Amino acid sequence: MDYFFKILLMMLSAILVNNYVLAKFLGICPFLGVSKKLETATGMGMAVIFVMTLASLITYLVQYFILVPLGLGYMQTIAFILVIAALVQLVEMVIQKSSPALYQGLGVYLPLITTNCAVLGVALINISEKYTLIESVINGFGAAVGFTLAIVLFAGIREKFAVRQIPKPMQGFPLALISASLMSIAFMGFTGLV
Amino acid sequence: MDIVWWSIIALGGIGAAFGFLLAIASKKFAVKKDETVEAVREHLPGANCGGCGLPGCDGFAEALVRGDVKINGCAVLGIPAAGEIAEILGVSAGDLRPKAARIMCLGKEGCTNKFEYSGAKDCRAAMAVAGGFKNCKYACLGLGTCANACKFDAISMDEQGIAAIDLMKCTGCGACVEVCPQGTIAVLDLDIDYYAACRNPEKGKAVTSVCSLGCISCGICAKSCPFGALTMVDNLPVFDYEKCRECGICMEKCPRKTIVRTKTVKRAEIDDGKCTKCGACMEVCPFGAIDVVDGVYTVFDKCRGCGICLEKCASGAITLQKDK
Secondary structure (H helix, E strand, O other), rough: OOOHHHHHHHHHHHHOOOOOOOOOOOOHHHHHHHHOOOHHHHHHHHHHHHHHHHHHHHHHHHHHHOOOOOOOOOHHHHHHHHHHHHHHHHHHHHHHHHHEEEEEEEEHHHHHHHHOOOHHHHHHHHHOOOOOOOHHHHHHHHHHHHHHHHHHHHHHHHHOOOOOOOOOOOHHHHHHHHHHHHHHHHHHHHHOOO | OHHHHHHHHEEEEEHHHHHHHHHHHHHOOOOOOOHHHHHHHOOOOOOOOOOOOOOOOHHHHHHHHHHOOOOOHHHOOOHHHHHHHHHOOOOOOOOOOOOEEEEOOOOHHHHEOOOOOOOOHHHHHHHHOOOOOOOOOOOOOOHHHHHHOOOOOOEEOOOOOEEOOOOOOOOOOOOOHHOOOOOOOEEEEEEOOOEEOOOOOHHHHHHHHEEOOOOOOOHHHHHHHHOOEEEEEEEEEEEOOOOOOOHHHHHOOOOOOOOEEOOOOEEEEEEEOOOOOOOOOHHOOOOEEEEEEOOOOEOOOOOOOOOOOHOOOOOEEEEEOOEE
């Protein structure tokens, strides 16, 4: 039971307290790039959940069953990027098959999950924190849910901007960055929860 | 050296394993593309304007092949391309007259404001504030919502704050009609000449109190049309473009100048060499624009280019020319 609570707290921490976008500032590119529409933001979030969870699992296996026994710990980064790239390819194929509209909506940002540093970040942090397999997967899943939460909330805010009168110098990215920082401050309120 | 070999083997192995898995996945998740869909899609404009109501041109191509939509569902499609698609599908192309959107409002200085509006630059947002800031419920608010919706850059806002449509760029997709909260835009046939640029269906007094250019439903246009192409429906003139011969008498007679034209004026010219002096043209001309001067049939300035004389002329001596 204790272990169960530990896992639950870990997930909560990854979603709210140590939110990868708003507290660790990883994965800012898709966070700003795909957050103009709620629909594509949700799709992006789902794709990231899939990639991050699976990447956590597979990178753990790669690390402890291939790299460590062979003494190749220094190859971690490139090996993980390889894993993530392959997973993104898979997701791309699945989305193209199952939802052409979402595929079009995500556009270039879908292959860019490969270079989404939040994904690689989760995989590397899992190892450096010496998480077990289950903990890695939970952490990866929590981080991705946190990413989705942040991007969906942010997209909701940005959709509201579309019908507001905004001073010209503030239109677009300036206001997006300011609202992102305000969101980040708001999420600081969760500090101490876990 | 061992460590080099091991790293090559390990990474190569991981890469090969993933490559193999992806190869299987690409077979399993291969998007089966219907060849007919592909062929149809190639002939579609590819602007993904959404005017057909389907998600992009790919969606329209699929719906076409399934038979859910007709080819003329795509307003953007040119006639040659439509013909080719019809050939691929083995169906008839249907009514393919090119269409274009028109702003059914002359607004400008004629239209008065109810109050000063300084909210969001969006007609839909402006409509939410006391039903718009113009006295006329049917007026173009001029905040550019249609211009933003236009995928073909065909709408611009003129200096008086009324939308202006570039007929050369407009494809008649109707995306602007969807977003206009006032219903001020209508999609009409591209090749028509005259239309009444007002949608206010109220009676004269109510219209004059809000606009100096709107249609007051006097019906003079309908009475003056020599071809019976105009009828008054719901206090607005409705054109029957099958009957309209583009003479433009309606525009001239309109006391409010609500009827506008889009094309150049034409006039008839008689080739004296071919003319047999039968007089049929003189009889049929509703404007009395043809008369005999020194034994030569001459067209006077009264000619409005309706072309009805062309049909009556047995010798083919009359042609329509652009007015100089």
